[in-house]
Amino acid sequence: MIKTRFILTSILPAILLASCQPKPVTVSPDIAMTAAFETAFAQVSLPTQTPAPTDTPIPTAAAPRTPPALPAAYQTAYLQSPDTPHTYISDSCQYLKAKWDPNNAAPGTIVMVIMFHGINKGAADDVNDITVQDFEKLMNSLKELGFEAINATQLADFLDANARIPQRSVVLTYDDRHTAEAFEHFRPYYEEWGWPVINGWISAFGGDDQFLQENVNLSAEGWVDYEAHGVIHNINIVPGSTDDFIYGELQGSIDNIQKYFGKTPIAYVWPGGGFTPRGVEVARSVGYRVGFTVNPRGPIMFNWVPLADTEDPRRPTWIPEGPSNDPRLTLPRYWPAQALSELDAIRTVGNEAAAYAEQNKAVELEYYDIVCAPAYGTLPAAP
Numbered sequence: 001m002i003k004t005r006f007i008l009t010s011i012l013p014a015i016l017l018a019s020c021q022p023k024p025v026t027v028s029p030d031i032a033m034t035a036a037f038e039t040a041f042a043q044v045s046l047p048t049q050t051p052a053p054t055d056t057p058i059p060t061a062a063a064p065r066t067p068p069a070l071p072a073a074y075q076t077a078y079l080q081s082p083d084t085p086h087t088y089i090s091d092s093c094q095y096l097k098a099k100w101d102p103n104n105a106a107p108g109t110i111v112m113v114i115m116f117h118g119i120n121k122g123a124a125d126d127v128n129d130i131t132v133q134d135f136e137k138l139m140n141s142l143k144e145l146g147f148e149a150i151n152a153t154q155l156a157d158f159l160d161a162n163a164r165i166p167q168r169s170v171v172l173t174y175d176d177r178h179t180a181e182a183f184e185h186f187r188p189y190y191e192e193w194g195w196p197v198i199n200g201w202i203s204a205f206g207g208d209d210q211f212l213q214e215n216v217n218l219s220a221e222g223w224v225d226y227e228a229h230g231v232i233h234n235i236n237i238v239p240g241s242t243d244d245f246i247y248g249e250l251q252g253s254i255d256n257i258q259k260y261f262g263k264t265p266i267a268y269v270w271p272g273g274g275f276t277p278r279g280v281e282v283a284r285s286v287g288y289r290v291g292f293t294v295n296p297r298g299p300i301m302f303n304w305v306p307l308a309d310t311e312d313p314r315r316p317t318w319i320p321e322g323p324s325n326d327p328r329l330t331l332p333r334y335w336p337a338q339a340l341s342e343l344d345a346i347r348t349v350g351n352e353a354a355a356y357a358e359q360n361k362a363v364e365l366e367y368y369d370i371v372c373a374p375a376y377g378t379l380p381a382a383p
Contacts, residue, residue, distance in 0.1 A: 113332065
């Protein structure tokens with residue numbers, strides 16, 4: 001009995017002690033994983049969140065610029081009615097680019113064309129001729145007033161594209177067939193000043209011309225510029241002229257000069273001053289770049305040629321050039337008897353034209369910048 005009590009007394013505290021121990025806790029795998037991630041992220045320093053970018057304001061488009069109105073062509077009281085300046089470049093941008101390119105001729109550059117037929121040691125009985133004394137006076141006066149002589153190619157380049165030439169230029173033309181000796185009047189001015197002279201060569205005799213070889217020799221020297229003056233020559237081109245005749249005179253002159261002078265003429269001196277719209281059209285088609293009448297209407301400038309659109313009862317022999325619609329092929333020329341008295345007026349025209357251009361320069365350059373520059377490019381910088 002005592003033994004049994006002892007056993008119970010020993011066992012009972014053990015049972016009580018065991019019941020007081022905490023029971024093991026079973027943890028769900030999902031809960032454990034979540035806790036692990038939370039612990040890991042708690043140890044990572046996250047970057048500060050940047051605010052969402054705001055929209056960049058779109059600039060307001062600039063209002064389109066309105067091009068200014070271009071000024072009218074220069075006018076002068078020097079011209080006699082019905083003579084008026086005619087332009088020949090219809091594209092304003094092309095004209096302004098050539099006009100204001102600083103590498104080209106300056107506005108107001110002016111050309112005087114003088115035609116000689118005979119330079120006489122004695123009296124000048126023919127109205128077309130001039131005495132040696134008056135010839136020398138004219139040449140010296142031209143030089144003293146700042147003129148310089150140019151050839152046909154220089155003139156054509158100037159009229160076509162405003163190529164640079166002396167600001168006061170003169171074209172000296174000596175029409176018809178002459179001996180080489182006849183050009184000796186011009187030689188001193190070539191040797192001293194470098195002045196060329198244009199000869200309007202008549203191709204009537206072809207290779208049988210008694211003056212041909214001496215003129216070919218002069219051409220080789222480089223200062224006599226041989227250009228075309230017809231084949232038959234003494235029959236003018238008139239409204240009733242056939243195309244065969246017109247082509248014979250114009251193309252025939254080219255063929256002859258190419259064959260014997262080894263050059264292609266670019267200027268046509270209308271024989272007797274006779275031309276027609278059809279004649280001018282053919283001249284352009286076969287390659288002539290400039291043509292000379294016998295009408296002394298005035299000086300010429302780039303895109304500015306004084307012509308008449310109607311007949312003038314005071315000057316009935318002067319054929320109106322306007323209907324031909326090609327001013328560069330119907331250029332005016334002064335008779336030598338007139339030339340000396342016109343020099344001062346021609347200088348004035350050039351000076352006025354230069355001043356008028358300067359007055360309108362800002363407007364024309366603004367127009368070019370707005371209208372022309374996107375297609376034609378900006379103007380070159382001054383050299």
